[in-house]
Amino acid sequence: EKAEVHLFTPWKPELEKSLDARVKFQPTLPLSLPGEKRRNLFRQINPLSHLRNARLIRKAGLDVVxxxxxxxxxxxxxxxLGNRLICFTQHDPxxxxxxGSSLRDYLNRRTARLSHRIVAHGQALKDALSQKLPPERIEVIPHGDYGFxxxxAKGEPSxxxxxxxxxxxxxxxxxxLCKAERLLRKRLDSYEICIAGEGEVSFDSWIDPESxxxxxxxxxxxxEVAQLFQQARMVVLPYLEASQSGVLAIAFAFGKPSIxxxxxxxxxAVDFGKAGLIIPANDPEALADAIERLxxxxxxxxxxxxxGRDLVEKTIGWPLIAERHIEMYRQLVAD
Incomplete structure (x- = not known):
């Protein structure tokens, strides 16, 4: 039995080139573009934008969106979208x-209520969502592999x-992490912590000349992302709260241990310790201990x-993820 897949997304020529030939690419009207906050707001509240995209989706004659x-x-x-069956991957409860904001939370809750199936990337997330949604409508499918x-990657890993x-x-x-680094100075002779990403954060009060x-x-x-993971001895996620993490999927692909x-x-996500060390949240001492240990x-x-590599092969590889999605769609259509 075959499934016909249509990908609806704003036009990106480089994306179309990387698609499997069996996937039908459908360029939609963009609702958000980088660096265009005012125009993005207009696009998102403009009913003509949604009518145009809805007409494109309805025309494709799909069973599930x-x-x-x-x-x-x-x-x-x-x-x-009429009587189409709706699925929604809710990454964060x-x-x-x-x-975010209370408005964003409200709109996402409304999307979930309008959906026939909600995908959660773990049992803990399903439990959180089940406080507001019927649990029978929630499917647990793990976050997929980021091995791409x-x-x-170039050269040998270090x-x-x-x-x-x-x-x-x-x-x-x-x-x-910055507080844990101050403890590590007394324990390790040679190390470097690389904090890489993007955001409006001031490090002045966290980093001193000895850091x-x-x-x-x-x-x-x-x-550059590939180079950073190649150079890492370990990957740390000292989150105060979380749902799931794509960063872990990259670490697994590169065979890097995580905390x-x-x-x-x-x-x-780390298979309860098999693919990463687990520490209490907001505990610099525990984080420093785990880093030193690794x-x-x-x-x-x-x-x-x-x-982590075993998880990619047995649990979060894309062929496995695709099979679980197709089974969810099949059951939804049958019901």
């Missing part, structure tokens, strides 16, 4: 500290840095790194 991101305009588009970054990668947002616990921290605060192309806070779906024990790093 799956929204894979939590764009606020989803809840405005869904009522225009609610906005995290330092991001390995295409941009183990030079302790890497934090991602957006600079308060809930990511960057301040906890062994390098900050890269800008957008990073895929080639995660015991929040949200992160313990489940830094000094190459066999432990190897074992945890292999645990």
């Amino acid at each position: 799956h929204f894979v991101t939590a764009h606020p305009s989803n809840s405005l588009l869904i009522p225009l 609610s906005c995290h500290l330092g991001e 970054f390995k295409r941009f 183990e030079e840095t302790i890497l934090f990668f991602g957006r600079f947002i308060p809930y990511k616990g960057i301040d906890v 062994r921290i390098r900050v890269i605060n800008r957008f990073l192309p895929d080639e 995660v806070s015991e929040v949200g779906g992160l313990p489940e 830094w000094r024990q190459p066999e432990l790093r190897k074992r945890i790194g292999e645990g």
Whole structure:
């Protein structure tokens, strides 16, 4: 039995070139473009934008429409799609500290209520969503592999840095990592912490002249992301709160051990310790202990790194993720 897939997204020539030939590419009217906040707001509230995109989707004659991101305009588009079955991947049950707003939370909750199936990237996230939605409508499908970054890797991997990668947002616990670094100075002779990503954060109160921290605060192309993960001895996620993490999927692909806070779906994402060390949230001492442990024990790093690769092969590889989605669609249509 075959499934016909249509990808609806704003026109991106480089994306079309990378698609499987069996996927039908459908360029939609963009609702958000980088650096155009005012025009983006107009696009998102302009009914003509939604009518045009809805007409394009209806014309394709689809059984199921799956929204894979939590764009606020989803809840405005869904009522225009007629009797199509709707799926929605809800990456976060609610906005995290330092991001989003009550309006965004409301629109995402409305999208979930309008959907026939909601995909959650872990049992912990399903449990959180089940407080407001019928649990039978929620499917647990893990976050997929981000191994495509390995295409941009060059040279041999090294183990030079302790890497934090991602957006600079308060809930990511960057301040906890900086506090842990002060403890590490007394324990390790040679190390460097690389904090790489993008965000409006001031490091002045967190980093002093003695710090062994390098900050890269800008957008990073895929080639640089691959280089950072190649150079990492470990990847740290000292989050204060979380749902799931694409950063972990990159670490798994590169075989790098990780350290995660015991929040949200992160313990489940590292297979409860097999693919990463788990520490209490907001605990610089525990983070420093875990970093020191991994830094000094190459066999432990190897074992945890292999645990991440096993997850890619047995759980989060895209063929497996695709099968689980197709089964969800099939059951939804049958019901």
